[in-house]
Amino acid sequence: MATYVLIPGMCHGGWTYEPITAQLRQQGHRAYPLTLTGLAERSHLLNTAVNLETHIQDVVGLLEAEEIEDAVLVGHSYGGMVITGAADRVPERVDSLVYLDAVVPSAGDSMWSLVSDRERQWYLDVAETGYAVRPLPFFDPRATGHPLASLLQSIRLTGNIAARRRDYVYAASWDGQSPFTGFYERLRADARWQTHALDSKHNIMRDAPDGLLAILLADR
Known part of the structure; x- marks a missing residue:
């Protein structure tokens, strides 16, 4: 049994992982879709103080409160910043990292x-x-404003990340140029990473759930 902590991208809440969450749980795994501070059902907490460190602490707090010591941290898009920071803060609680068409800082x-x-x-x-970036017009109607400070703040890393495995899942069917192509191409040449390309637009959880599920479950 694996434990998945699922971090959404900008403007989205834990609900963006609904199909994946249900399937992981049906197969006996633990899954925690996390809405970050200031977003979705937690949008009432949005203020000028909410930044990247706030979101990293959201994840660290969950890992500690639930006594998770083998987390598979999954981050979509902006969520790549968050899972990187959390894995650096509490490496003893993180087994592996999965970046879903995400930044790798x-x-x-x-x-x-x-x-x-x-x-x-x-x-x-x-x-x-x-201090809140507006959701784009084509986002899910549930999307809310995203804290600007979290996008401007530089990530603080100590180099403590000790994840056993790192996966990068690339969405290969963007309309136009993907801003994540550079990450994918660089990591393909890095033997420490496993890279995957899915026939999907940016919202992999919605557009390619079966392919994503197979990647999440492989060797876990």
């Missing part, structure tokens, strides 16, 4: 530094509060 990186000018333009389209 090094120390000092931020979402702002890792994305294209097109993505940065989106980040600057903030709501009336001045």
Whole structure:
């Protein structure tokens, strides 16, 4: 039995993993879809203080509270920042990392530094509060504003990540150029990583659930 902690991307909540969560549990695994502070059903907590460190602590807090010591941390898109930070903070609680069409940061990186000018333009389209990035029009109706500070803050890493396994799952059917191609191409040449390409748009959980499930369950 494996324990999966599922981290959504920008503007989304734990609900984005609903189909995958149900199937993992049906097969006897533990699955924790986590909504980060300030998003979805926790959007009432959004303020100027919510940043990347807040979201990393969301994951660390869950691992500690549930006494999880063998976590498979799964991060979609922005969630790659979060699972990287959490694995660095509590390496003794993390077995493996799965990046779903996600950023893979090094120390000092931020979402702002890792994305294209097109993505940065989106980040600057903030709501009336001045600190929440608006969901894009084609997002799920449940999507909410995302804390801008979490995209601007650089990640602090100590180099303690000791995950047994690291997977990168690339969505190969973007409309136009994918901002994640560079990560995928770089990691394909790294023997420490297992890389996978699925015929899917960015929302892999929705568009390629069967292929994703097979990857999550392999050798676990």
